[in-house]
Amino acid sequence: MSLQVSDLRVYYRSLAGDVQALDGATFSIADKEIMGLAGESGCGKSTLGNSLIRLDGRMKYVAGSVTLDGNKLPIWDQRGMNEFRFRDVSVIPQYAMSAMNPTRKIGKMTGELLESRGESYQDIKPELLRRLDLVGLQQDVLNRYPIELSGGMKQRMVMVISTLLNPSLLIADEITSALDVSTQRAVAETLVSFRDHGFVKSMMVITHDLSILYQTADSILVMYAGKLAEKAPTATIIDKPRHPYTKMLISSLPEVGIRYANKKLAGIPGSPPALLNPPAGCRFRARCPLAFDKCVEEPPFIQIAPDHSVACWKVTGSDA
Amino acid sequence: MTALVNTEPKLESPVGAPSAVATVAPARKGRGEFLYFALRSKKFLLAMGILLVLIAIAVLGPMIDGTDPVATDLLPMQPPSTDPGYWLGTTSFGEDVFAQFANGLRATFFVGLLGGGLAALIGMAVGFTAGYRGGWTDEILNMLTNVVLVIPSLAVLIVISSYLKARGVLFEAVFIGATSWPWAARAIRAQTFSLRSRDFIDLAKLSGRKGWRIIVEEIAPNMSSYLFMTFILLFGGAILIAASLDFIGLGPTGGMSLGLMMFNAVTYGAALLLGYWWWFIPPGLGIMATVGALYVMNVGLDEIFNPKLRDI
Amino acid sequence: MRKYFGRKLFTYTLTFFIAATIDWLIPRFMPGDPVAGLMARQGALSPEGAAALSKYYNELFGLNRPLWEQFFGFWTALIQGDLGRSVFGHGRPVAETILSALPYTLALLIPAILLSWWAGNTFGAMAARRKWLDSAVLPVGYILTATPYMWLGLVLAFVLAFLLRIFPLSGGYGFNLEPSLTWAFFVDLVAHWMLPFLSLFLVGFGGWAIGMRNMIIYELESDYSRYLEALGAPQSLVRKYAFRNAMLPQVTGLALQLGVIVAGALVTEIVFSYPGIGLLLFNAIKSEDYFLLQGIFIFVIAGVLIANFLVDIAYIVVDPRTRVGMRGGTA
Numbered sequence: 001m002s003l004q005v006s007d008l009r010v011y012y013r014s015l016a017g018d019v020q021a022l023d024g025a026t027f028s029i030a031d032k033e034i035m036g037l038a039g040e041s042g043c044g045k046s047t048l049g050n051s052l053i054r055l056d057g058r059m060k061y062v063a064g065s066v067t068l069d070g071n072k073l074p075i076w077d078q079r080g081m082n083e084f085r086f087r088d089v090s091v092i093p094q095y096a097m098s099a100m101n102p103t104r105k106i107g108k109m110t111g112e113l114l115e116s117r118g119e120s121y122q123d124i125k126p127e128l129l130r131r132l133d134l135v136g137l138q139q140d141v142l143n144r145y146p147i148e149l150s151g152g153m154k155q156r157m158v159m160v161i162s163t164l165l166n167p168s169l170l171i172a173d174e175i176t177s178a179l180d181v182s183t184q185r186a187v188a189e190t191l192v193s194f195r196d197h198g199f200v201k202s203m204m205v206i207t208h209d210l211s212i213l214y215q216t217a218d219s220i221l222v223m224y225a226g227k228l229a230e231k232a233p234t235a236t237i238i239d240k241p242r243h244p245y246t247k248m249l250i251s252s253l254p255e256v257g258i259r260y261a262n263k264k265l266a267g268i269p270g271s272p273p274a275l276l277n278p279p280a281g282c283r284f285r286a287r288c289p290l291a292f293d294k295c296v297e298e299p300p301f302i303q304i305a306p307d308h309s310v311a312c313w314k315v316t317g318s319d320a
Numbered sequence: 321m322t323a324l325v326n327t328e329p330k331l332e333s334p335v336g337a338p339s340a341v342a343t344v345a346p347a348r349k350g351r352g353e354f355l356y357f358a359l360r361s362k363k364f365l366l367a368m369g370i371l372l373v374l375i376a377i378a379v380l381g382p383m384i385d386g387t388d389p390v391a392t393d394l395l396p397m398q399p400p401s402t403d404p405g406y407w408l409g410t411t412s413f414g415e416d417v418f419a420q421f422a423n424g425l426r427a428t429f430f431v432g433l434l435g436g437g438l439a440a441l442i443g444m445a446v447g448f449t450a451g452y453r454g455g456w457t458d459e460i461l462n463m464l465t466n467v468v469l470v471i472p473s474l475a476v477l478i479v480i481s482s483y484l485k486a487r488g489v490l491f492e493a494v495f496i497g498a499t500s501w502p503w504a505a506r507a508i509r510a511q512t513f514s515l516r517s518r519d520f521i522d523l524a525k526l527s528g529r530k531g532w533r534i535i536v537e538e539i540a541p542n543m544s545s546y547l548f549m550t551f552i553l554l555f556g557g558a559i560l561i562a563a564s565l566d567f568i569g570l571g572p573t574g575g576m577s578l579g580l581m582m583f584n585a586v587t588y589g590a591a592l593l594l595g596y597w598w599w600f601i602p603p604g605l606g607i608m609a610t611v612g613a614l615y616v617m618n619v620g621l622d623e624i625f626n627p628k629l630r631d632i
Numbered sequence: 633m634r635k636y637f638g639r640k641l642f643t644y645t646l647t648f649f650i651a652a653t654i655d656w657l658i659p660r661f662m663p664g665d666p667v668a669g670l671m672a673r674q675g676a677l678s679p680e681g682a683a684a685l686s687k688y689y690n691e692l693f694g695l696n697r698p699l700w701e702q703f704f705g706f707w708t709a710l711i712q713g714d715l716g717r718s719v720f721g722h723g724r725p726v727a728e729t730i731l732s733a734l735p736y737t738l739a740l741l742i743p744a745i746l747l748s749w750w751a752g753n754t755f756g757a758m759a760a761r762r763k764w765l766d767s768a769v770l771p772v773g774y775i776l777t778a779t780p781y782m783w784l785g786l787v788l789a790f791v792l793a794f795l796l797r798i799f800p801l802s803g804g805y806g807f808n809l810e811p812s813l814t815w816a817f818f819v820d821l822v823a824h825w826m827l828p829f830l831s832l833f834l835v836g837f838g839g840w841a842i843g844m845r846n847m848i849i850y851e852l853e854s855d856y857s858r859y860l861e862a863l864g865a866p867q868s869l870v871r872k873y874a875f876r877n878a879m880l881p882q883v884t885g886l887a888l889q890l891g892v893i894v895a896g897a898l899v900t901e902i903v904f905s906y907p908g909i910g911l912l913l914f915n916a917i918k919s920e921d922y923f924l925l926q927g928i929f930i931f932v933i934a935g936v937l938i939a940n941f942l943v944d945i946a947y948i949v950v951d952p953r954t955r956v957g958m959r960g961g962t963a
Contacts, residue, residue: 098856466643470647471647474895476929482925561895612775
């Protein structure tokens with residue numbers, strides 16, 4: 001098993017108290033698995049992704065454990081995590097467009113980054129050039145400044161840099177959000193090819209765009225308000241979702257070929273609860289059409305079939 | 321004095337203080353929220369406290385010590401004591417230093433307010449127009465800004481002032497305002513650029529609002545905190561420029577000001593040679609306290625308005 | 633890059649033209665008659681004497697010729713380096729008077745600008761990294777930068793010269809000494825230079841330190857810093873990048889500050905009766921020596937513009953993006 005996360009809780013410090021952004025995540029990602037992490041804004045997916053590599057600013061580790069390839073990741077320890085960063089865990093950040101130093105030539109920056117991590121730039125350079133070819137970037141991009149590149153080119157460059165040391169786990173955080181549709185496809189395909197070429201062992205793709213996950217992910221983990229809702233293989237999530245939230249999410253997607261003069265696009269009325277003082281019990285309770293009295297108790301995230309887990313009393317039975 | 325406000329995302333600005341980046345928090349903050357953070361900001365409270373004390377001296381001082389600042393009927397060259405009329409001692413000519421200080425403080429605040437305010441208005445006019453319209457208007461206004469920016473304003477002020485026999489405080493303030501706006505214009509222009517492409521501006525344009533109305537009703541309110549902080553810096557800057565001008569002897573004829581006190585002390589009273597520190601130390605201290613408090617308040621405001629800078 | 637320099641040169645030339653024209657315009661459009669002012673200082677004269685003197689002054693100023701001719705004459709003289717004659721200096725050419733005072737001012741300005749910039753940036757960068765230093769540097773920096781130049785000069789003079797008698801109170805060199813190429817004279821020069829330099833240095837230092845500190849903090853929070861840290865880069869690399877990037881606005885800031893520092897130098901010289909251009913200006917104002925005043929003005933403007941140009945060149949060196957033909961940073 002590549003990645004195992006057990007009851008991970010990460011909160012945000014704020015003046016008014018702790019925002020319980022990620023409240024108990026337990027799941028695993030196998031070798032060669034691309035897991036999509038989906039949910040609406042504020043559901044905790046970015047918190048989850050970022051906590052696995054670097055706790056930023058206001059983030060506070062509260063509880064839980066993370067194990068990668070049998071090693072425990074000390075995510076609460078900034079110094080301790082350093083030996084794992086880049087080599088074992090890597091990230092393609094949400095801000096990839098501005099992730100490179102604007103006043104440094106890209107090649108120089110990459111070289112300095114590698115040297116600072118104890119790697120030899122000269123040794124890695126041939127592989128770097130091969131990967132640039134793979135993603136469709138010209139070799140002389142190393143002689144350019146970031147400002148000379150287009151958004152898509154910068155994105156691809158960051159993808160190459162982040163995976164240069166062949167990490168075990170790659171976290172891709174909203175990497176297609178700022179791109180146009182055709183570039184999105186190219187980037188998604190590149191991501192899968194990285195896995196297929198063996199540059200990365202497993203991947204966590206964070207996005208709110210289910211259509212991208214449909215193209216790239218082997219499994220999808222749906223989150224809601226800081227809790228896990230459902231995890232299943234992609235086909236299951238898309239065709240046979242069990243959790244009410246997932247169902248409504250899928251049905252709110254427009255289908256190609258259907259005219260919406262006849263069928264209204266169904267959204268999910270209401271909005272997620274504030275996570276400063278979250279409600280007791282199932283957090284989707286207020287917007288769920290299937291909610292009943294058991295839902296005031298928090299449903300556990302239980303496996304109902306191989307590789308398929310759901311947190312819902314209606315699905316798992318109220319006596320579970 | 322520059323380096324304080326960073327005007328663009330990488331800003332060059334007067335003095336380093338206010339924000340390294342005054343990233344504009346787009347939402348309009350409620351009054352209640354402002355008050356909540358303001359009362360908790362040590363920097364803001366400290367600065368406000370100092371300013372209130374100074375304002376109190378400026379307003380009440382001349383009333384309590386009703387002496388005419390240029391009346392010479394006191395015992396000259398006396399150090400400070402608790403005797404009425406001698407709180408800050410007297411000058412070589414027998415004038416009451418405290419009366420001069422209090423009256424000078426008034427003039428200082430006046431020039432700062434007026435000069436800073438005028439500079440703010442011009443800076444806003446130029447900055448908003450250049451930022452909103454872009455194109456040729458922007459080019460021309462940029463050229464104008466650069467020209468006024470490069471000319472050392474004090475030099476121009478000196479030349480003009482020296483030819484005028486009678487100079488009022490109004491003239492000084494207007495002149496300072498007319499020459500210290502360029503950095504503010506640049507800063508406002510940069511912020512306007514970034515706001516201009518936001519959706520709510522498109523919406524306003526679609527509903528047929530005229531340009532200047534959009535600026536006044538949509539853009540400016542979203543930058544209100546930034547505009548206020550810019551004004552505070554201009555206020556402080558105006559005070560410093562006025563002090564320099566007064567010190568050279570080109571301040572307003574008649575009247576009293578802190579810079580003028582130092583000018584008199586050094587030029588006519590030989591205060592430095594004779595060690596009458598009470599004559600020239602208080603005025604400069606007053607300026608330093610005022611401007612310093614303004615700068616610190618600016619930093620405090622930056623923390624209040626920009627949530628990222630707040631310490632938890 | 634050519635476009636960048638072209639623009640700058642055009643702006644500077646335009647500025648100089650405008651400034652010099654303002655300089656020329658002012659005496660001619662101000663209320664009052666400059667000649668009458670000069671005449672008034674002559675004291676009692678016989679009517680014939682007064683008429684002759686008035687005619688002389690009018691011719692000197694060229695006020696009896698048509699305006700366009702005066703303007704043309706002004707520029708011709710300027711290009712030849714003729715700035716008129718100084719009344720205060722008893723007929724000595726203005727250009728000469730200014731040039732003899734210039735070395736003293738430059739001796740103050742250049743070290744003060746360079747050292748305060750360098751020291752301020754270094755301290756500011758250090759303060760951004762260490763909390764304890766930050767809580768010390770920050771208030772000191774704010775206080776210094778809010779301090780009016782002339783007042784700091786007065787305080788230093790009072791404490792170090794008057795009270796403690798470590799440094800001399802005024803002058804460029806001891807009144808009992810003749811300028812000579814001896815060691816003793818040099819030491820005396822430096823002793824007189826120290827306090828004015830110190831006051832210029834300290835105020836500038838405060839501003840730069842605070843500016844740099846803020847810039848470094850901003851850079852450390854930027855996306856590229858976060859990315860490097862996410863990939864496990866050591867703080868040394870992150871700081872190195874942050875420092876280099878924070879320097880850019882500090883260089884442009886230097887250009888903005890020039891006018892302010894020059895003004896500061898002028899008033900500081902007055903405090904210490906230091907024989908530079910500032911003191912010359914002060915005396916020119918007091919004795920209503922308009923030629924000298926205008927000459928100094930032209931000089932200062934030209935100097936500031938040249939310095940601005942030098943800073944622009946420095947910026948090109950510092951920001952690599954400008955060399956690739958893009959508008960780098962803040963142009």
